[in-house]
Amino acid sequence: MATIHPFKAVRPTKDKASLVASRSYESYSKKEREARLKYNPYCFLHIINPGYKYHREVSGENRFKLVRNRYLEFREDHIFIQDETPSFYIYKQKTRKHTFCGILGGASAEDYKNNVIKKHEATIQSREELFMEYLKTVGFNTEPVLLTYPDNNLIDNIVNEVTSTDAEYEFTTTDRVTHYLWKLSDPEKISAVQEEFGNMGDVYIADGHHRSASSYLLAENLKKENPGHTGREAYNFFMSFFIPESNLKIYEFNRMIKGLNGLSKEDFLIKLDEWYRIENRGSELYLPSKKHHFTMYLDGEFYSLYLRKTIYDFTDSLSTLDTQLLYKTVLDPILGIKDLRNDDRIAYGCGKNNVVEMKSLIDKGKYTVGFGMLPVTMEEIKKIADEGLQMPPKSTYIDPKLRSGITIYEF
Numbered sequence: 001m002a003t004i005h006p007f008k009a010v011r012p013t014k015d016k017a018s019l020v021a022s023r024s025y026e027s028y029s030k031k032e033r034e035a036r037l038k039y040n041p042y043c044f045l046h047i048i049n050p051g052y053k054y055h056r057e058v059s060g061e062n063r064f065k066l067v068r069n070r071y072l073e074f075r076e077d078h079i080f081i082q083d084e085t086p087s088f089y090i091y092k093q094k095t096r097k098h099t100f101c102g103i104l105g106g107a108s109a110e111d112y113k114n115n116v117i118k119k120h121e122a123t124i125q126s127r128e129e130l131f132m133e134y135l136k137t138v139g140f141n142t143e144p145v146l147l148t149y150p151d152n153n154l155i156d157n158i159v160n161e162v163t164s165t166d167a168e169y170e171f172t173t174t175d176r177v178t179h180y181l182w183k184l185s186d187p188e189k190i191s192a193v194q195e196e197f198g199n200m201g202d203v204y205i206a207d208g209h210h211r212s213a214s215s216y217l218l219a220e221n222l223k224k225e226n227p228g229h230t231g232r233e234a235y236n237f238f239m240s241f242f243i244p245e246s247n248l249k250i251y252e253f254n255r256m257i258k259g260l261n262g263l264s265k266e267d268f269l270i271k272l273d274e275w276y277r278i279e280n281r282g283s284e285l286y287l288p289s290k291k292h293h294f295t296m297y298l299d300g301e302f303y304s305l306y307l308r309k310t311i312y313d314f315t316d317s318l319s320t321l322d323t324q325l326l327y328k329t330v331l332d333p334i335l336g337i338k339d340l341r342n343d344d345r346i347a348y349g350c351g352k353n354n355v356v357e358m359k360s361l362i363d364k365g366k367y368t369v370g371f372g373m374l375p376v377t378m379e380e381i382k383k384i385a386d387e388g389l390q391m392p393p394k395s396t397y398i399d400p401k402l403r404s405g406i407t408i409y410e411f
Contacts, residue, residue, distance in 0.1 A: 001116070001197070001198040001199065001200075001201065002108075002111060002116055002117070002149070002197045002198065002200060002201065002202065002203045003107070003108035003110075003111050003116075003194075003197065003198070003237075004088070004103070004105040004106065004107065004193060004194055004197045004240075004242060005086075005105055005106030005107075005108065005194075005237045006086035006087050006088050006105060006106070006185075006190050007086055007087070007105065007106050007234065007237070007239070007409055008082055008083045008084065008085065008086055008087070008410075009082070009083050009087065009089060009104075009407040009408060009409070010075070010080050010081070010082045010140070010407075010408040010409075010410055011080065011081065011082075011083070011181075011406060011407050011408060012042075012079060012080055012081075012405065012406070013078065013079065013080075013081055014168065014169065016042050016079055017169040017171060017181075017406065018169075018171035018172075018173070018179075019040055019042035019043065020042050020043065020044050020079065020080075020405040020406075021044065021171075021173065021179065021403040021404070021405050021406050022036070022043055022044040022045050022403060022404050022405055023401070023403060023404070024143070024401070024404065025045065025048055025049065027401075028045075033045060033049070037049065037052045042079060044142070044404050044405030046070055046074075047067055047070040047071050047074060047405075048067060048404070050063065050066035050067050050069065050070045051063065051066065053070075061133075061137070064133065064134050064137035064138055065137060067134075067137075067138045068137060068138045068139060071138065071139075071140060080408065082410075083183065083185075085185050086185075086190075087183045087184055087185040087190070088103050088104065088105045088183075088184040088185075088190060088193060089103070089104040089105075089181055089182065089183055089184065089407055090102075090103060090104075090159055090162050090163055090180075090181070090182040090183075090184055091103075091104050091179070091180070091181050091241065091402070091406070091407075092163065092167075092179070092180040092181075093177055093178070093179055093180075093400045093402075094177065094178040094179075094180070095176070095177050096176060098249055098399065100243065100247055100248075100249075100399065100400035101159060101163065101243070101247065102241050102242050102243030102244070102247065103155075103159065103184070103193065103241070103242045103243075104144060104239065104240070104241055104242075104407050105193075105239075105240065105242060106234075106237030106238065106239060106240070106409065107145065107147060107203075107212075107237060107238055107239075107240035107242075108236065108237055109215060109216045109218075109219035109220075109235075109236050109237065109238065110231075110236070111203075112212055112213075112215070112216045113216060115202075116201075116202055116203070117147065117202070117203055117204075117205060117212065118202050118203070118204045118205065118382075118385035118386065119205050119209055119212070119385060119390075120204070120205065120209075120381050120384045120385040120389070120390060120391050121205075121209045121390055121391055121393070121395075122209075122390045122393075123209050123210050123213045124210070124341075127210050127214075128210060128213040128214050128217055129214075129217065131210060131211065131214035132214040132215075132217040132218045132221065134214075135214060135215065135218050135411075136218055136221065136222070139410060139411065140408050140409060140410045140411070141211075141215070141238060141239050141408070141409045141411070142239075142404045142405055142407070142408045142409070143208070143211060143239075143402075143404060144208070144239045144240050144241040144402055144407075145205060145207070145208030145211050145212050145215075145238060145239070145240040145241070146205070146206040146207040146208055146240070146241050146243065146398065146400075146402075147203045147204065147205060147206065147208075147240045147241065147242050147243070148203065148204050148206045148242075148243055148244070148245050148248055148378070149197070149200060149203045149204075149242055149243075149244060149245065150200060150244070150245055151244045151245060151246050152196055152200060152244070154192065154196050155193060155196050155197075155244075156244070158184070158189050158192060158193060161189075162182050162184050162189075163180070163182055165182065167180040167181060167182050168181045168182055168183055169181040169406070173403070179403060179406070181406060181407070197242075203242070204381060204382055204385055205385075206243075206248055206381070206396075206398050207396075207398050208240075211238070212238065215238030216238075218235060218238075218411075219235050219236050219238075222235040222411075223235075223236075233411070234409070234410065234411035235411040237409075237411075238409070239407070239409035241400075241402055243400075245378050248378060248398055248399070249398070249399040249400075250375045250376060250377070250378065250381075250396055250397070250398050251350060251375050251396070251397040251398070251399070252372070252373055252374060252375040252376070252396075252397070253323075253348045253349065253350055253394040253395065253396070253397055254348065254349040254350075254355060254358045254370055254371060254372045254373075255326065255331070255346060255347075255348060255370065255371045256346070256347045256348070256349060256358055256361060256362065256366075256367040256369070256370045256371075257331075257335055257337070257345055257346055257347075257367060257368055257369050257370070257371075258344075258345045258346075258347075258366075258367055258368055259335075259345060259368050260335065260368055260369065261334065261335045261336040263334075265298065265299055268298075268334065268369075271334045272305070272330065272334065274308075274311075275307065275308055275311070275312070275329040275330070276294075276305040276306055276307055276308060276329075277305075277306040277308060278303055278304070278305055278306075279303065279304045279306075280301055280302075280303055281295075281301070281302040281303060281304055282301060282302065283300060283301055283302070284302065285302065285355065285356065285359070286302035286303075286304060287354075287355065287372065288304070288372060288373055288374055290374065291320075291322060291374060292306075292307040292309070292320075292322065292325060293305065293306055293307070293373075293374075294322070294326065294371050294372065294373050295355060295371070295372040295373075296369065296370065296371050296372075297355065297358060297359050297362055297369065297370045297372075298362075298368070298369045298370075300363070305371075307325065307329075312325070312328075312329065316387060316389065317380065317383040317384050317387055317389065318384055318387075318389040318390075318391070320380075321376065321380060321384065321391060321392075321395065322373040322374065322376070323373070323376070323391065323392045323394075323395040324391070324392055326371055326373065327340065327392055330371070331346070340392050340393050340394075341393050347367065348393075348394040349361070349370075350397045355370070355372045358370040358372065375396070376391070376395055376396050381396070
């Protein structure tokens, strides 16, 4: 049974919500980031980039402490307020093509430990520990883990009832996404939501494996330091965005490679022919049409690659995943790329921006060959998580991407 916990969010005052909300730090270009820091004193970037105040880069423990200080300043200046009663928060994003809607609440660290919250990606221990130290120092979290659950009519009905009223926040950002936030504080509705999650079984991490792992480490760490630990403390939970499976949008990542591992173009194609039926599609854009079918761009031309299934063994759900299949048949044996995380010959492009950008980068000589595929499905993600397996890195790009600073979880 899955646990969802209401919390007292710290959040911006209504008049400043649109000014505070920010994308993830890495998603901004340097010029964009500098402009926001210079012209918007309320932007959440001032908190997570505290060195800007002193015109210098700050790292490590000093940065963590300064993040804490900037956050406290926002609270002292009443840019942030805290709700008086524990609540869930209904958050909706409306883009030109999609609408995403889910519940912000606390997920249980014990559920993570007991695999009620299921994972499909490996995490790096050093990153887990670093982010745990960050959380412990700053005392808050503003980046929800994206958790997905089976569609549920009762929860949908409650969400629809709440969202039929006026929103606490409604604002549109420069990327033409409209954001809405409602507070769900009615005790009966909170209990009904909790009961439904308790009955539905497992939930799955869609995005945020390192955040989940770090939050679990934090809970274990603070538990040991607290002789009066009860299990009800805020650190036993981590802020998550619970969204129905059907409401996720999953995109693929393309793979782009520098060089051909010492092979000529002709030798590379001959080695590739062992695994795939290859057809030259010319210079016009070409996209894959089904699973185990790839598009390849090389030397100004597109190729279709159809797997020769008679020589490839499908042994489990991971082996049927296209990102794993490409690794096992091309990236490792032919191109010599064994470490998908750290080999600087491979780069990843989000399929959300399609293969046009991949073609452009290869035409400019930044990469030699690129591969495109269809997105992973939710069913594939669940099967891999259920079997305790792990996807290759950059297997999925999942929307929605939430803004930082709209709701903050203190512990």
